[in-house]
Amino acid sequence: MADAKAHTVIGSSVPRLEDAALLTGQGRYVDDIRLPGMLHAAFVRSPHAHAAIRGIDKSGALALAGVRSVLTLEDLRPWLRNERLVVGLPSPSYRQERNRPALAGTEVVHVGEPVAIVIADDRYLAEDAVARVAVDYEPLPAVADCRAALAPGAAPVHSDAPHNLLAEFAMGYGDVDGAFTAAPHVFRESLWLHRGGGHSIECRGTVAVHDPLEDKLTLWSSTQMPHALLRVLVDMLGRDESRLRVVSPDLGGGFGPKLVSYSEDVVTCLAALVTGRPVKWIEDRREHFISATQERDQYWEVEIAVDADARILGVRGSFIHDHGAYTARGVNLGTNSAETVTLPYEVPAYRMSVRLALTNKVPVTPVRGAGHPQGTFAMERLLDRVARELALDRAEVRRRNLIPAARMPYTKQLKTRGGMQVVLDSGDYPRCQAQACERAGWDGFRARQEAARREGRHIGIGLANFVKGTGRGPFEGVTVRVGPSGRILVYSGATAMGQSTRTMLAQVVAEQLGGDLSNITVTTGDTDGIPLGIGGSNSRQTVTAGSSAHLAARKVRQKAIKVASLLLKASEQDLEIVGGEVRVRGAPDMKIGLGRVAHAVAGTPGYTLPGEVEPGMEATEYFVVDEMAYANGSAVAEVEVDVETGGVRILRYVIAHDCGRILHPAIVDGQIFGGAAHGIGNALYEWMGFDDDAQPVTTNLGEYLLVTATEMPPVEIIHLESPSPLNPLGVKGVGECGVVPAPAAIVSAVEDALAPFGVRLAQAPVSPAQLYALIAGARAGIRAR
Amino acid sequence: MAETRKIALTVNGRRHEVEVETRYTLADFLRQQLGLTGTHLGCEQGVCGACTVLLDGQSARSCLMLAVQAHGHEITTVEGLAPSSTGLHPLQEAFRDHYGLQCGFCTPGVLLTLVEFLRDNPDPTEQEVRVALSGNLCRCTGYAGIVAAALDAAKRLQGGARG
Numbered sequence: 001m002a003d004a005k006a007h008t009v010i011g012s013s014v015p016r017l018e019d020a021a022l023l024t025g026q027g028r029y030v031d032d033i034r035l036p037g038m039l040h041a042a043f044v045r046s047p048h049a050h051a052a053i054r055g056i057d058k059s060g061a062l063a064l065a066g067v068r069s070v071l072t073l074e075d076l077r078p079w080l081r082n083e084r085l086v087v088g089l090p091s092p093s094y095r096q097e098r099n100r101p102a103l104a105g106t107e108v109v110h111v112g113e114p115v116a117i118v119i120a121d122d123r124y125l126a127e128d129a130v131a132r133v134a135v136d137y138e139p140l141p142a143v144a145d146c147r148a149a150l151a152p153g154a155a156p157v158h159s160d161a162p163h164n165l166l167a168e169f170a171m172g173y174g175d176v177d178g179a180f181t182a183a184p185h186v187f188r189e190s191l192w193l194h195r196g197g198g199h200s201i202e203c204r205g206t207v208a209v210h211d212p213l214e215d216k217l218t219l220w221s222s223t224q225m226p227h228a229l230l231r232v233l234v235d236m237l238g239r240d241e242s243r244l245r246v247v248s249p250d251l252g253g254g255f256g257p258k259l260v261s262y263s264e265d266v267v268t269c270l271a272a273l274v275t276g277r278p279v280k281w282i283e284d285r286r287e288h289f290i291s292a293t294q295e296r297d298q299y300w301e302v303e304i305a306v307d308a309d310a311r312i313l314g315v316r317g318s319f320i321h322d323h324g325a326y327t328a329r330g331v332n333l334g335t336n337s338a339e340t341v342t343l344p345y346e347v348p349a350y351r352m353s354v355r356l357a358l359t360n361k362v363p364v365t366p367v368r369g370a371g372h373p374q375g376t377f378a379m380e381r382l383l384d385r386v387a388r389e390l391a392l393d394r395a396e397v398r399r400r401n402l403i404p405a406a407r408m409p410y411t412k413q414l415k416t417r418g419g420m421q422v423v424l425d426s427g428d429y430p431r432c433q434a435q436a437c438e439r440a441g442w443d444g445f446r447a448r449q450e451a452a453r454r455e456g457r458h459i460g461i462g463l464a465n466f467v468k469g470t471g472r473g474p475f476e477g478v479t480v481r482v483g484p485s486g487r488i489l490v491y492s493g494a495t496a497m498g499q500s501t502r503t504m505l506a507q508v509v510a511e512q513l514g515g516d517l518s519n520i521t522v523t524t525g526d527t528d529g530i531p532l533g534i535g536g537s538n539s540r541q542t543v544t545a546g547s548s549a550h551l552a553a554r555k556v557r558q559k560a561i562k563v564a565s566l567l568l569k570a571s572e573q574d575l576e577i578v579g580g581e582v583r584v585r586g587a588p589d590m591k592i593g594l595g596r597v598a599h600a601v602a603g604t605p606g607y608t609l610p611g612e613v614e615p616g617m618e619a620t621e622y623f624v625v626d627e628m629a630y631a632n633g634s635a636v637a638e639v640e641v642d643v644e645t646g647g648v649r650i651l652r653y654v655i656a657h658d659c660g661r662i663l664h665p666a667i668v669d670g671q672i673f674g675g676a677a678h679g680i681g682n683a684l685y686e687w688m689g690f691d692d693d694a695q696p697v698t699t700n701l702g703e704y705l706l707v708t709a710t711e712m713p714p715v716e717i718i719h720l721e722s723p724s725p726l727n728p729l730g731v732k733g734v735g736e737c738g739v740v741p742a743p744a745a746i747v748s749a750v751e752d753a754l755a756p757f758g759v760r761l762a763q764a765p766v767s768p769a770q771l772y773a774l775i776a777g778a779r780a781g782i783r784a785r
Numbered sequence: 786m787a788e789t790r791k792i793a794l795t796v797n798g799r800r801h802e803v804e805v806e807t808r809y810t811l812a813d814f815l816r817q818q819l820g821l822t823g824t825h826l827g828c829e830q831g832v833c834g835a836c837t838v839l840l841d842g843q844s845a846r847s848c849l850m851l852a853v854q855a856h857g858h859e860i861t862t863v864e865g866l867a868p869s870s871t872g873l874h875p876l877q878e879a880f881r882d883h884y885g886l887q888c889g890f891c892t893p894g895v896l897l898t899l900v901e902f903l904r905d906n907p908d909p910t911e912q913e914v915r916v917a918l919s920g921n922l923c924r925c926t927g928y929a930g931i932v933a934a935a936l937d938a939a940k941r942l943q944g945g946a947r948g
Contacts, residue, residue, distance in 0.1 A: 025823015252890025498888020
C-alpha cells in the first residue's frame with residue numbers, strides 16, 4: 001500500500017478545533033452545565049489548621065428555607081464502602097499512610113479541609129447555610145514549617161501520629177563521598193525553594209447526577225484524570241464501573257492541582273445520591289487557595305565538588321519537602337526534584353537524601369513543572385557558585401559539563417519512580433545553550449552591563465539549562481472510528497485542560513485520514529468514550545496519546561484503502577484519501593466516501609465482509625512506552641534591578657528548547673510562553689504564605705500575585721528538533737518545559753545585576769522587599785568596611 | 786423568600802424585563818437567569834477580569850455589580866460580539882489566527898476589555914495594549930498571543946472602518 005503522505009497537517013499551525021466555541025462563549029465548562037432540578041452545594045471548611053471536632057450542629061442551617069440537606073461524614077458512612085481516597089502512587093519510602101477522608105470526622109488537619117456539605121436550592125442559600133453550621137472545634141497545636149515538623153518534640157500534624165515524617169528516601173550513584181574527599185574545590189549552598197498554586201483561571205467544580213432508570217451516576221468534574229477519579233469512585237462508593245461515568249468537560253486550565261481526585265468529587269456524587277437530585281459544586285477562588293492542592297516549600301542543603309578546571313566530580317545533599325497534611329498524590333515531587341538535579345550534565349557521582357514532612361497545610365501535589373524547577377534551581381545555583389569562585393564565565397562552566405551530543409543516548413545511573421532506567425534519549429544540549437546565549441548576546445553582555453552601570457542602572461544576565469522527563473507512560477489509548485456518516489470520531493483517555501489536545505489528536509489522525517480536521521470529532525476525558533485512560537499530567541499526552549492516534553489512524557487508513565480498492569475495483573497503490581473520500585489518483589470520478597466504506601464493513605445480515613476484513617472501520621491502539629522522552633532547553637534572562645526599591649524588571653527572556661518533532665509550531669510556542677510566564681511568577685511573584693499557626697495569609701489574587709501582561713518581557717523562542725527515538729512521531733512533551741529553567745535563570749540574572757553589592761541569592765521567589773533588605777544590608781556592610 | 790426586584794435591561798441588543806433577587810450579582814444573573822454562560826467567574830473579587838462585560842459600552846466587572854444595578858442599562862457579553870451565528874468579530878478572528886487563547890476561560894473578559902480599548906484607542910502601541918490587558922489574568926498564554934491578536938485586530942478594525 002502506498003503510504004506516501006498527501007497531507008502535511010503535522011508540522012503546520014492549523015487553526016485549533018477548540019476556538020470557534022471558546023471565542024463565542026459557547027464553551028461548556030463545568031459551571032455551564034445546568035440540569036433540571038439541580039441543587040447547589042457549598043462546603044463547611046475548617047478555619048483551624050489543626051483541631052479536634054467535638055460536635056457538629058446542623059439545625060441552624062437546616063432551619064433556613066431552601067436548604068435541602070447538610071451531610072457530615074457520619075451521614076455519608078452508610079453510602080461509603082471506603083471512607084478515604086486511596087490515591088498515593090506506590091513507593092517503598094512511606095513511613096506512614098495519610099489518605100484524605102471523604103469529609104473530616106473527628107479531626108481537621110488543615111485550614112480549608114471539608115467538614116460538611118450543604119445542599120440548597122441555589123449557591124447563595126447554600127453559603128448562607130454554611131455560616132449556620134456550628135462545628136465545635138477544640139484547637140490543637142499546628143505545624144507550619146516543614147523543618148520544624150521533623151524536629152524532635154514537634155507537635156504531631158495528626159494527633160495519632162508518632163512523628164511527622166511521611167516518607168524518606170535517597171537516590172544516587174557512584175562513590176560520591178570519595179569524590180568529595182579528593183576534590184580540590186567543594187562549594188555548599190543552603191536553598192529555600194518555593195512554588196505556589198496552579199491557579200487555573202477556572203477553579204475546580206463538579207456536577208453529579210444519578211439516573212435511577214439505569215442506576216447510573218454521572219460526574220462532570222474539572223479533573224485532569226477522569227479515569228483515575230472513576231476508580232476512586234468505584235472504590236469508595238462500591239459501584240461497578242458500568243454504573244459510573246466521569247467526564248471532564250471543557251477545562252479552564254489545569255496546571256496540576258486538577259489531576260488530583262478530591263473529596264468534593266466524591267461528596268458531590270453522594271449528595272446527588274442522597275437527595276435524588278443533580279448537585280453542582282463550584283469552587284470559589286478563596287476555596288482554591290485553601291483546598292486545592294499546591295506546591296510549596298523545599299529546603300535544600302547541597303554541595304558540589306569540582307576539579308581545578310571546574311569539571312564536576314560529584315554533587316550531594318539533602319532536602320526537606322513540605323508534603324502538607326495528606327498524601328493526595330505520592331512522593332513524586334521529591335523524586336522529581338532529586339532526579340532532575342544532574343540531568344543536563346556529566347556528574348560522575350551523586351547522592352540526594354530526601355525527607356517528606358507532614359505539615360498542617362493543604363496537601364502538596366504537582367503544579368506545572370512538578371518538582372523539576374527546584375532540582376534545576378539547585379544545580380544551576382551550584383554551577384553559578386563554581387563560576388564565581390573559580391572566576392570563570394557561567395556559560396563556560398556549563399559548557400565544560402554539559403553532556404555532549406555525541407554521547408546520546410546517555411544513561412544516567414538513576415531510576416524513575418517506576419524503576420525504569422533514566423536514559424536521555426536524544427538532544428544536543430551544548431548547541432542548545434550556545435544558541436540561547438548567542439541570541440541573548442551573552443558574550444557582549446559585560447560591556448552592556450558596564451555601560452549601564454555608568455548610567456546608574458543595574459542590569460544582569462543569567463543562564464539555566466534543564467532536562468525534563470516527559471511523556472510518562474505506560475500508555476494513553478486512542479480509538480479512531482469512521483461511522484456511516486463518514487465523520488471520523490476519535491476517543492482518548494487523554495484529557496484536554498486547554499493545551500489544544502483535541503487539535504493535536506485531530507492533526508495526527510487527519511495526517512492519515514484525509515487531511516480535513518473539520519471532519520473529525522475528538523472526545524477526550526470521558527470514561528464512556530474509552531475504557532482505559534490515564535489523563536493529563538507530566539507533559540505526556542502528545543507522546544502517549546499522539547502516538548496511539550498515529551497508530552490507530554494508520555490502521556483505519558489501511559483498512560479504508562483495502563476496502564475501497566475492492567469497492568472501486570482499483571489497485572490499493574492508486575488510492576489516496578482526501579477530505580472525506582477515498583479516490584483514485586488521476587481519476588477524479590473514481591471515488592467513494594469514507595462513510596460508504598464504513599457502511600460496507602459495518603455488516604449486512606447474511607453477506608460476507610468485503611475482502612474478509614475485520615468488522616468495522618475502527619481501530620484502538622494503546623501505544624505502550626515505559627521510557628521517558630527527555631526534552632531539554634536553555635534559558636537566558638536579562639533583568640534590571642532598581643536598587644532603591646528592589647523591583648525587578650525582566651528586559652529580555654530567551655529560551656532555546658528541544659521537544660523533539662514539533663507537530664504544531666504555534667501550539668508549542670504557546671506552551672513555552674505560558675510556561676515561561678508561570679516560571680517568571682515562581683521567580684519573582686508567587687508566594688503561598690502561611691503564618692506560624694499554619695493559617696494561610698495569601699488567599700486571594702490581590703495577595704497572591706499572578707503575572708500580568710505588563711510584567712511579561714519579550715520572550716524569544718528558539719526551536720531545536722531532535723526527534724525522540726522512543727515513539728513513532730518522534731515527539732517529546734512541552735507542556736511544563738517553559739516553567740522549569742525560569743526561576744534559576746532569573747535569580748541568577750538578579751544576582752548578577754547586584755554583583756557590585758555582593759548580594760547572594762539562595763531562594764525563589766525573591767520579592768522586592770527581600771531584595772531591598774539584601775541590598776541595604778550589603779550597603780551597610782560596604783560602609784562598615 | 787429572598788427579596789426580589791423587577792428590572793429592565795438590554796443584553797446583546799435584546800430587552801429583558803425580569804424579576805431578579807436583589808443580592809444576585811450581574812454575573813450570576815447573566816449566567817443563571819439568562820443562560821449566557823460565556824461570562825466566566827475566576828475570582829469573584831474583581832481581580833482576574835474573566836467576568837468583564839460592557840455596560841453602556843464601558844468595561845465592567847460583572848462579579849462586582851449587582852444585577853439590579855444594571856436596570857436601565859445596556860449590557861454586551863461575549864455572546865453578543867459575533868455578527869452572526871457563524872461569523873466572528875474581527876477581534877475574535879484575530880484571536881483565532883494568533884492563538885490568543887488556550888483554555889479559553891479568561892478569553893471572554895479579555896475580548897470585551899479589548900473591544901472597549903480598541904474603540905477608544907484604535908491604533909495602540911504594544912505597551913498600551915499590555916497596560917489595557919493588565920486587569921485580565923491569563924494563566925495559559927503568557928499573553929503573547931493575546932497581545933499579537935489585539936495589535937492585529939486594531940489593523941483589521943481600522944481596515945474595516947475604511948472599507
